[in-house]
Amino acid sequence: MRADVTGFRLKMDSMTLARFMPMHLLLDADGCALSYGPTLALVLQDDARLGARFEDLFEVRSPGGAVTIQDVLARAGTRFRLSPRNGARSGLRGHGQSLPGDGRILLNLTFIDLIAAVRAIALSDADFAASDLAREVLFLAEANAAVTQELRGLSLRLEGARMAAEEEAMTDPLTGLRNRRAVDLVLDRLCTGRANFGLLHLDLDFFKAVNDTLGHAAGDFVLESVGRILREQIRAEDCAARIGGDEFVLIVAGRTDPRTLQRIADRIIARIREPMTFEGQECRVSASIGIVRSVNSAAAGAPALSAAADRALYAAKHAGRGRAVMLE
Incomplete structure (x- = not known):
């Protein structure tokens, strides 16, 4: 792929694109898939085939009435919302751009509900680019889960201590009978x-x-x-x-x-x-x-x-x- 960037010619192979944009989808001018980011491929699973048409992969949620990628870009500019047609419970949002030269279209997607998607697809921070804020969100989610678990454990310990104290307050210490x-x-x-x-x-x-x-x-x-x-x-x-x-x-x-x-x-x-x-x-x-x-x-x-x-x-x-x- 070639793209003009501030006057320079930048050449990016598929491996580099996948590393920096693991949720990308590259389409040809007709809207057929040329490459998938590895994380997006996990979402689409068997549907992630080369040559698959955009409209066969996704149902467009926004903008309304759009079906093809050309409809999406014409109506929404560069931002849109999608749902995979394979039934994956992972709503997607993203932006896209027609690339200069041969008319190829590059989409970069992300999850609407990142935490739910991570649980549903069993993703880890390795499935996201190093600079992606998703890594920070996952870290915070894991930290929050750890804190929540610790608080739950503390609550159980406190409840156990309360019950033990109540039991002790109701028990004769010498015989173990009630008091x-x-x-x-x-x-x-x-x-x-x-x-x-x-x-x-x-x-x-x-x-x-x-x-x-x-x-x-x-x-x-x-x-x-x-x-x-x-x-x-x-x-x-x-x-x-x-x-x-x-x-x-x-x-x-x-x-x-x-x-x-x-x-x-x-x-x-x-x-x-x-x-x-x-x-x-x-x-x-x-x-x-x-x-x-x-x-x-x-x-x-x-x-x-x-x-x-x-x-x-x-x-x-x-x-x-x-x-x-x-x-x-």
């Missing part, structure tokens, strides 16, 4: 929703004697053991909590049958009554349990039910300890 705050929230939710459940209030008998004779380490061992027993006796939808000292609460979701709740309490009492060995010493405790059912206090709120369970527990203690009493 009083968690119990209050669960009871409020169940009472507000008028759900059916059983509430068991448990207190250890003779726990003070273990602490006084064997020490606080033995007492902590007993509390941890009781926590393990309670976890084994409940389902995933139930709630077991240590609400302070040697007091525990069980919320048994959906179960209000007196015999069922009594069996649960009796199993727990039997397990806790079994000797627990700490550093060769037996720790003997028992459990007293007060039971109430939400169906007996349909209009009562969480504080009223908790107070009723406490009265049931006091009745169990008064009746001789190591037993369960249900308030009807």
Whole structure:
């Protein structure tokens, strides 16, 4: 190709043209393809054939009514918008110019949506000229993607930390059960929703004697053991909590049958009554349990039910300890 540039004769072969204009299309005077830039060839794929007519390669989006390249240049001057006819989702814009001498036409194209095109065709910065601003755009897009990914990761870490903090705030550190705050929230939710459940209030008998004779380490061992027993006796939808000292609460979701709740309490009492060995010493405790059912206090709120369970527990203690009493 020969072109006049400020009085000089410039000769440019196809390899040089491809290097500096990887999205070029060179047409003869009749609008038939003479050469394609390598990046444009990736867009057109099998349609990038020598001799293919411009109108067979592209649908002209702007200027309106144009079909051939001659129509485009006559109506739009040097700027236009195109869509490949092969269905590639890569809208193109560009400018063109008839070259002096033999009437050949040189088009230099670029993508309307560069980022979408890069994703659709899997392009890299090597597919663009070194001086093309597309390289800067791709760099910024990659940097933005990296920052976005890092921010997303940071957000996930912060959310995980928040959830962990909330979990810790709801957990008794010694036994791993829920704590009083968690119990209050669960009871409020169940009472507000008028759900059916059983509430068991448990207190250890003779726990003070273990602490006084064997020490606080033995007492902590007993509390941890009781926590393990309670976890084994409940389902995933139930709630077991240590609400302070040697007091525990069980919320048994959906179960209000007196015999069922009594069996649960009796199993727990039997397990806790079994000797627990700490550093060769037996720790003997028992459990007293007060039971109430939400169906007996349909209009009562969480504080009223908790107070009723406490009265049931006091009745169990008064009746001789190591037993369960249900308030009807």
